[in-house]
Amino acid sequence: MNQQKRIEILTRLRDNNPHPTTELNFSSPFELLIAVILSAQATDKGVNKATDKLFSVANTPEKIYALGVDGLKEYIKTIGLYNSKAENIIKTCKDLIDKHHSQVPDNREALEALAGVGRKTANVVLNTAFGQPTIAVDTHIFRVANRTGFAPGKDVVKVEEKLLKVVPEEFKVDVHHWLILHGRYTCIARKPRCGSCLIEDLCEFKEKTDV
Template identity: 80%
Template sequence: MNKDKRREILVRLRDNNPKPTTELEYSTPFELLAAVLLSAQATDVGVNKATRKLFPVANTPQKIWDLGVDGLKEYIKTIGLFNSKAENLIKTCRILLDQHQGEVPENREALEALPGVGRKTANVVLNTAFGWPTIAVDTHIFRVSNRTKFAPGKNVDEVEQKLLKVVPAEFKLDVHHWLILHGRYTCVARKPKCGSCLIEDLCEFTEKVD
């Protein structure tokens, strides 16, 4: 795909949704970190249902630490892998309290040192909470990037590096959200909704469906 076609795709996505954001509900960097940590292999809808009950009771590292693992599990037991996620979130809270004054660090290395936090989660927090032009590649972005030929790659790291290379600076802050939403609602896994896609004429997917 050439750069002119990529730019037109980004312009259309921007015009359609000028200020995109995550569908996870949060009000602080810590709430976002907790929600993203809980969202692995789970839906944003499911995570939001749990955090709507959890955050009014405990939405800081100290308060969640005070709940303890078993107390936290009661709030997140509807989420997949809740046992390991509870352990990781409690450990994360302890590290934030001991090493970062209870604050979420605006630092990739420090974020990736937290239990259950990998590169993708760190990218989401840096982008959404702190405004860094990072691009977190999840299954939706990986699929859209490869299917459309916008930024093909064999794995998420390859796609991330390709996106960082080909996306112009003016779009970098928001492209992660545009591509996720496009993959979640239009360019879906089993049967993409090509007939109602706003970039269908620019997409290089060869097996388009009506």
């Protein structure tokens, strides 16, 4: 795909949604961090259901740590992998209290040192909480980048590297959200909704649908 086409795609996505953000509910960097840890292999809708109750009771590292692993599980047991997520979150809260004055760090190295936080989670927090031009590649972004020809790559790291290389600075902060939403609602996994896609004429996918 040539760069002119990429810029047109990004321009259309921006015009359609000038101020995109995550669909996870949060009101602080800490709440976002917990929500993103919980969102691995879970839907944002499912996470929001659990965190709406959790955060009304405990929304600081101290308060969640005070719940303990078993107490936390009661709030998140509807979410996949809740046992390991509860353990990771309690460890993360302890580290935030002991090492970061209960504040979520705004750099990748410190974030990735926290339990349950990998590269993708760190990228989401850096981008959404701190406005840094990072691009977290999840299954939706991986699919859209490859299917459209926008930034093909054989694994998520390769796609992330390609996106960071080809996305102009003016689009970098928001591209993560545009591509996720596009993959979640239009360029869906089973059968993309090409007929209702605003970048269909620019997309290089060969097996387009009429839907």
